[in-house]
Amino acid sequence: MAGIDVSKYAHSPVHKAVILKDYAALRTVIAGLPRLCDPAEIHTESVSLAEEAKADAVSAVIDRRDVPNRDTPLHLAVKFGDDTATEMLMLAGADWSLQNEQGWSALQEAICNREERIAKIIVRHYQPLAWAKWCRRLPRLIGTMRRMRDFYMEISFHFESSVIPFISRIAPSDTYKIWKRDANLRADMTLSGFDGFRIQRSDQSILFLGDGSEDGKVPPGSLCMVSHKDKEAMNALDGAGAPATDAEVQQEVTAMSQTNIFRPGIDVTQAVLLPQTTWRRQEKTEMVGPWKAKVYDMHNVVASIKSRRVPGAMTDDELFNSSNENEAESEGLDDILTEEEKRAA
Structure with missing residues (x-):
């Protein structure tokens, strides 16, 4: 970052203060910002809108990202190795997840x-x-959901490639079943994530209880994960507001440093919804439970x-080989593919 042209950042006082290590100026700018209230005090849509x-x-x-490379001030603090500026910006509420022109967050940098x-x-x-x-936006989210019509929806996906033949037969697919009633939402799925290069399957549901539970034991706005196989349910937001301990911070940073950085992305800027049609060129419909529904692609x-090399981290080949060894010791394809996918493979 030596020889950086400060004039290209002059229109942003925070960027300029970080570059010049002018902590007094940075403190002055931050002190003039609006003060956000305690998240626990946000209970109505009007307060939510005001806080937002x-x-x-x-x-x-x-x-701000209207600067070279679309770097936020936090990106610059990271690139300069400036602990003080990083601490000041995070205390002020800087968004660490914003990406620069190369697509990397300040934490990834x-x-x-x-x-x-x-x-x-x-x-x-x-x-x-x-x-x-989350607390700031929750009353707006619940209010918006209450005003929406109730619905049931199924979203099926599969992979296709013009380069890799028959990928649709071996790549994972799934159907998300989504219910919405009042301020509550339920989504059923079987594809739960990835562990290295290995696909994880789990019959699970995600419940957003905007109205809470009927017995009052689960507060409004709870997000629950239900594992049908284990017959277990957990509130995903338990302890979410508590600061991490030093041991937890060290563990998370160590884990991120052991493998290369991967950033999955989905581009829907050119996406289009097209109704499926029958041989008579009429819109195709299917029965979804008791409802007659149109079918779209x-x-x-x-x-x-996108991946990026982390110095000293495990290489992609080492990660892949390690994943294969773990997979060989597991139950084979039973946890990876659905019955239909196993038959196709």
Whole structure:
């Protein structure tokens, strides 16, 4: 970052202060920003809207990206290895997840640059910041859902490629079943995630209880994960607002530093919904439970994965080989593919 042209950042006081290490000026700018209230005090839509307006005003100052490389001030603090500026920005509510022109967040930049001290500062602060944002938006979310019509929807997806033949037969597919009633939402799925290069299957449901439970034991706005196989349910937001301990921060930073950085993405800017038609060129319909529903295809959705080397981390080949060894010791394809996919493979 030596020889940086300060004049290209002069229009952003926070960027300029970070570049010049002018902590007094940075402190002055932050002190003039609107003060957000305690997240626990946000219970109505009107308060939610007012707090969101204040949060937008804060972000417009400390999260600006109208500069070279679209770096936020936090990106610059990371690249300069500036612990003090990083701490000040995170305390002010900087959004660590915003991506620069190359598509990397400030935390990912810290991991790739082996700035462990700075990565710890970001990790220590981001959970309380995420919780505050959730609390700030929750009354608006619940209010909007109550005003929406109730619905049931199924979303099926599969992969196709013009380069890899028959990928649709071996790549995972799934159907998401989604119910909405009042301020509550339920989504059923079987594809739960990825562990390295291995697909994880689990018959599970995600429940958003905007109205809470009928017995009052589960508060409004709870997000629950239900594992049907294990017959277990957990509130995914339990302890979400508590700051991470030093041991938890160290563990998370260490885990991120052991493998290369991967950033999955989905581009829907060119996506289009096209109704399926019968041989008579009439719109195709199917029965979904007791309802007669139209069937649509969504085209031009592009999935991508971008990776970046982390110095000293496990290589992709080592990760792949390790994943294969673990898979060989497991139950084979039983946990990876559905019955239909196993028959096709």
